[in-house]
Amino acid sequence: MSVRSRSDQSSVYLAPAKLNLMLRITGRRSDGYHQLQTVFQFLDIHDRLHIKRRDDSQIILHDDASGISPADNLIYRAARLLQLTSGSDQGAEITLEKHLPMGGGLGGGSSDAATTLMALNRLWGLSLNQSELTKLALTLGADVPIFIHGHAAWAEGIGEELTDIDLPEKWYLVLQPPCHVSTAEVFNQPDLTRHSPRIKIRAFLQGDCRNDCLPVVRRRHPEVAEALDWLNQFADARLTGTGACVFAAFADQRLARNLLQRKPASLNGFVARGINRSPLLELLQPELS
Numbered sequence: 001m002s003v004r005s006r007s008d009q010s011s012v013y014l015a016p017a018k019l020n021l022m023l024r025i026t027g028r029r030s031d032g033y034h035q036l037q038t039v040f041q042f043l044d045i046h047d048r049l050h051i052k053r054r055d056d057s058q059i060i061l062h063d064d065a066s067g068i069s070p071a072d073n074l075i076y077r078a079a080r081l082l083q084l085t086s087g088s089d090q091g092a093e094i095t096l097e098k099h100l101p102m103g104g105g106l107g108g109g110s111s112d113a114a115t116t117l118m119a120l121n122r123l124w125g126l127s128l129n130q131s132e133l134t135k136l137a138l139t140l141g142a143d144v145p146i147f148i149h150g151h152a153a154w155a156e157g158i159g160e161e162l163t164d165i166d167l168p169e170k171w172y173l174v175l176q177p178p179c180h181v182s183t184a185e186v187f188n189q190p191d192l193t194r195h196s197p198r199i200k201i202r203a204f205l206q207g208d209c210r211n212d213c214l215p216v217v218r219r220r221h222p223e224v225a226e227a228l229d230w231l232n233q234f235a236d237a238r239l240t241g242t243g244a245c246v247f248a249a250f251a252d253q254r255l256a257r258n259l260l261q262r263k264p265a266s267l268n269g270f271v272a273r274g275i276n277r278s279p280l281l282e283l284l285q286p287e288l289s
Contacts, residue, residue, distance in 0.1 A: 013115050016042045017107060020105065024210065051119050057090065059079045059091055078116040082121065101245065106245055113137070114145075114147030114148050118133065150281030151277055154204070172273075177224050177246070179223040214238075217239060
């Protein structure tokens with residue numbers, strides 16, 4: 001969704017988090033990309049992007065949270081990509097209000113990029129459809145297309161072949177260990193499982209929720225292993241993506257919040273609801289048909 005500001009005519013756009021509820025690595029392409037099977041579900045916790053259209057061609061980004069230079073920032077890159085591919089002479093002033101942890105496997109940077117593409121598509125009056133935006137999104141990263149897609153999905157390929165899936169919208173306790181996990185380093189480890197048998201959606205729905213990255217991350221990051229071990233005392237703890245965040249599902253919000261209060265002091269954490277439709281998709285659906 002977006003909220004219009006009366007004072008400067010900027011709008012606030014949400015960029016939701018995601019969880020990987022399962023992750024299997026089924027092969028490796030000749031270009032080095034890994035082939036996956038995974039399941040994405042959104043969370044009702046978001047970054048916020050304050051976006052104001054400019055009549056000149058400047059892209060101005062205010063981001064005090066990430067420490068990433070504008071040229072390397074996915075928000076800036078998304079805006080410039082859309083500008084260049086569409087031929088638009090319009091610009092934007094974007095301020096990131098960061099709430100999602102960085103490097104945690106929650107897709108914050110990818111979500112910010114997707115929200116930028118979708119918001120500017122609307123503000124600049126470009127009328128690109130969902131398929132066109134998804135093609136642009138994939139050039140920014142394998143996780144960006146799911147946020148354009150906007151619905152919980154079973155994913156294959158490198159994560160871009162998406163099939164809608166309706167999942168129980170449970171409450172999740174998400175814990176962030178005090179470490180950063182590099183996705184590139186995990187996927188470059190020689191002992192990473194790379195040829196898991198492919199499964200059907202039915203197998204996942206019946207409980208096959210393995211994450212092939214988990215053994216590697218456990219060995220390399222004791223902080224993640226400790227978080228998993230603590231959470232496993234109370235529920236089935238899982239790793240999202242390559243981490244570092246771990247999570248467990250609960251049917252009751254109260255149970256999840258009570259457990260959050262008992263977490264070790266070394267861990268950050270929050271409780272959020274799993275959602276099957278992105279709030280941004282609800283707002284921009286007419287433009288994406």
